[in-house]
Amino acid sequence: MAKATITFEDINVTVTVPAGTRVIEVSEKVGSGITYGCREGDCGTCIMKVTSGWNHLTEPSVLEDKVLRENMAGKHNRLACQAQALGGDISVRPV
Amino acid sequence: MKQLELSDRQGHPKAVKLSERVHWIGALDPNLRTFDIILKTANGTTYNAYAIRGSEGIAVVDTVKEGFADDFFARLESIADYDEIKVIVLNHLEPDHTGALPELMRRAPGAQLYISQKAQSMLKALLKHERMSYTPVLTGDRVSLGDRNLEFLHTPYLHWPDTQCTYLPEENILFSGDVFGCHFCDNRLFNDRVGDFRFSFEYYYAHIMRPFKEYVVCALDLIEPLPISVIAPTHGPILHDRPERYIRRYRQLSGPSLESEISPQQKTLLIFYISSYGNTRRMAEAVYSGAMQVPDVRVSLYDLEGGEVEPFVDLIEEADGLIFGTPTINGDAVKPIWDLLSSLTVINIKTKLGGVFGSYGWTGEGVPLVEDRMRGLKMRVPIPGLRVKLIPTDEELDSCREFGFQIAQELMGLRKRKVLDMADLV
Numbered sequence: 294m295a296k297a298t299i300t301f302e303d304i305n306v307t308v309t310v311p312a313g314t315r316v317i318e319v320s321e322k323v324g325s326g327i328t329y330g331c332r333e334g335d336c337g338t339c340i341m342k343v344t345s346g347w348n349h350l351t352e353p354s355v356l357e358d359k360v361l362r363e364n365m366a367g368k369h370n371r372l373a374c375q376a377q378a379l380g381g382d383i384s385v386r387p388v
Numbered sequence: 389m390k391q392l393e394l395s396d397r398q399g400h401p402k403a404v405k406l407s408e409r410v411h412w413i414g415a416l417d418p419n420l421r422t423f424d425i426i427l428k429t430a431n432g433t434t435y436n437a438y439a440i441r442g443s444e445g446i447a448v449v450d451t452v453k454e455g456f457a458d459d460f461f462a463r464l465e466s467i468a469d470y471d472e473i474k475v476i477v478l479n480h481l482e483p484d485h486t487g488a489l490p491e492l493m494r495r496a497p498g499a500q501l502y503i504s505q506k507a508q509s510m511l512k513a514l515l516k517h518e519r520m521s522y523t524p525v526l527t528g529d530r531v532s533l534g535d536r537n538l539e540f541l542h543t544p545y546l547h548w549p550d551t552q553c554t555y556l557p558e559e560n561i562l563f564s565g566d567v568f569g570c571h572f573c574d575n576r577l578f579n580d581r582v583g584d585f586r587f588s589f590e591y592y593y594a595h596i597m598r599p600f601k602e603y604v605v606c607a608l609d610l611i612e613p614l615p616i617s618v619i620a621p622t623h624g625p626i627l628h629d630r631p632e633r634y635i636r637r638y639r640q641l642s643g644p645s646l647e648s649e650i651s652p653q654q655k656t657l658l659i660f661y662i663s664s665y666g667n668t669r670r671m672a673e674a675v676y677s678g679a680m681q682v683p684d685v686r687v688s689l690y691d692l693e694g695g696e697v698e699p700f701v702d703l704i705e706e707a708d709g710l711i712f713g714t715p716t717i718n719g720d721a722v723k724p725i726w727d728l729l730s731s732l733t734v735i736n737i738k739t740k741l742g743g744v745f746g747s748y749g750w751t752g753e754g755v756p757l758v759e760d761r762m763r764g765l766k767m768r769v770p771i772p773g774l775r776v777k778l779i780p781t782d783e784e785l786d787s788c789r790e791f792g793f794q795i796a797q798e799l800m801g802l803r804k805r806k807v808l809d810m811a812d813l814v
Contacts (some may be wrong), residue, residue: 303739305768305803310810324772326763363509365549375547387766 297349298377301325302386312380316341316373326387327373337364339373346383350376394575399457402466404577406618407559409441409536412626413448413463414718417458418573419756427595429588432573435460435484436622437468438563442554445474449500449538449554449563450622453630455486461488461495470496475531477502477538479565480551485622490518502531504542507550525552527610543567543607545600560617566596567607568634569621580629588624589634593641598734604642611635645702654684655799657741658703659792661713662677662692667747667779672713674785675745675774678792679711685796692724697731704732709741709799710767711792716746716754725754729761741797742767744787745774752777770803771795 295312299319306323311367318337330338335358344351347369353361357375370388394416396402403411418432435452437460446468452460461776474497478486481503493499501522503511508524525531527542541553554563570592574582584734597604619627619634627634650673659676672689679687684743690700704710712729714721742762744755755773762769774791776784797803 300805304806305798306770306806306808307812308808314810319810319813323808324759324769326761326766326768335787365506365509374694387763 295380297380298382299378300382300384301327301366302344302384310378313380315375315377315378316371316385320373320385325385326350327385328387332374334360334372334375337361337366337372340370340388341373341376341385342365342388343369343371343376344384344386346381349379349381349383351379391577392576392581394577395446395772396466397510400466401462403439403463406438406561406620406626406628407580410556410559410561410620411439411463411467411576412620413437413439413460415452415459415463416573416575417453417456418510420492420573421569423571427571427592429571429573433571433623434573434577436569436620436624436626437485437488438620439464440533440536440538441468441472442535442536444532446472447475447477447531447533447536447538448473448492449477449606449620450479450485450495450553450565451488451492453484454542457488457491461491465617471498473499475500475502475533475538477540477554477563478507478511479504479549479554479563480622481507481514482548482566484512485565486514490515493518498805502538502540502552504540504544504552506544507552510548510550520543523564541607541610542611543603545603546607547596547600553607555614561669562611562614562616562619562631564611564619564621566622567604568619568627569623570625572624574625574649577626578629580626582625585625589637590641592624593638595734597638599736601642601736604638608639608642612639644706646706648706649685654686655708656686656688656706657709657711657796657799658707659687659691659713660692660700660725660728662715662722663713663747664715664717665747667776668713668715670780670785671745671747671774671776671788674780674788675711675713675792675795678789679802680795681789681793681797682796682800682802685799687792687796692728697728701731701735702726704737704740705735709743709795710737710744710762711745711795712758712762714746714754714758716748716750716752719753721753721754721758723744725758729758729765732765738766741795741799742769743771743773743791744769745776745791747776747778749778
């Protein structure tokens with residue numbers, strides 16, 4: 294199975310994950326500071342900054358885009374409960 | 389000194405002149421004692437709004453809290469007809485400034501509304517049942533009233549994401565929104581006539597603007613080059629006597645609260661603890677000695693029982709890392725820890741390094757609860773919290789020293805990145 298790495302910059306931890314893994318599946322287990330609310334792409338609590346590897350994540354859906362806009366998310370921000378790693382190296386941190 | 393007349397002979401509120409073309413059309417709220425839950429005021433506040441007359445129409449800058457709309461409209465009507473109003477500017481969308489907006493838009497249907505780029509989603513959320521057209525603006529945008537112009541300055545997070553200032557270059561007046569404001573109600577309105585509002589000015593900054601110091605600095609960079617004769621904020625006195633003093637004071641307040649005691653290559657790590665039987669204290673002393681082993685980390689150890697919250701908040705604002713030591717009592721961290729943690733909303737502690745330890749008797753929930761709070765405050769918590777059941781053994785004290793050492797290493801960027809496989813995570 295294809296692999297990706299997700300680096301959580303706030304805690305200096307890199308995790309190797311199978312392609313298709315959502316950031317939410319890993320971040321709490323390793324103790325990253327990304328915090329969650331609804332966990333289903335609606336509340337915007339888990340907005341994170343993707344500092345590198347943006348193109349190694351799935352495209353945001355129309356609904357995720359809407360939530361990001363409503364929460365005035367900055368450039369290269371994603372919802373950790375929605376973004377899935379496709380492959381390659383990705384770095385994220387809480388905003 | 390001649391009294392300002394805020395009402396006509398029949399007792400109807402009337403506008404107050406700042407200049408031939410600019411009037412105050414706000415409202416007084418002398419009975420307010422608590423604002424936004426977090427702020428006290430000993431003599432109320434004002435909701436300041438302004439009208440500017442140009443050769444091609446009138447602009448209204450900000451409105452008032454809904455319950456004070458009658459005063460606002462009466463003052464507006466004393467100097468303008470609604471069909472003259474071409475422009476409405478909202479520098480900030482908090483309800484104490486937008487309460488009269490829907491009615492104003494109904495009465496002045498020919499007016500165009502100008503708000504900041506970041507205010508758009510807030511406008512929709514605040515006025516859910518109203519459909520309004522508006523023009524979003526940024527720094528450099530301007531709107532003409534003929535022989536008067538309004539220029540917009542994008543000054544976000546002072547103190548909401550949407551906040552902006554509006555400048556009238558022909559008269560050097562800055563309509564600053566909540567910036568340079570304060571909760572102080574005095575019907576003499578102007579800073580050289582009202583009572584002593586210095587405390588209110590400082591208190592307002594400390595509670596409203598201080599968490600956003602970095603944005604204050606950006607805003608001052610935009611404001612300071614402007615010639616300014618009057619600062620017209622949305623609360624408190626209108627600053628027309630030597631307004632530059634207030635700009636200078638903001639610049640001072642946006643700097644560090646305490647003089648730096650460390651050299652540029654050093655970092656500061658503060659350890660706060662509280663202990664009932666001395667177990668968490670022993671852990672704290674071991675964490676402290678471990679952290680001291682890392683060069684260039686300036687470590688301090690504080691027993692919360694011996695200090696007040698406010699000076700600690702000042703220390704924390706300037707610190708690079710924080711470690712809390714808390715016992716667990718009845719399944720929770722103890723109140724002095726929460727008191728300090730709940731006082732940190734007045735400063736910016738995002739991305740500061742955090743860690744938690746503590747002794748417990750039964751289940752030890754205090755440590756993870758404080759870790760969660762730190763993450764909620766957007767601190768970094770890279771080293772898992774350390775818990776010891778009741779009295780720490782020598783081996784456990786060694787773990788405390790290692791905990792302190794690891795946090796200090798992390799603070800200096802000396803810790804190696806941890807590499808894991810998802811399959812190994814519990």
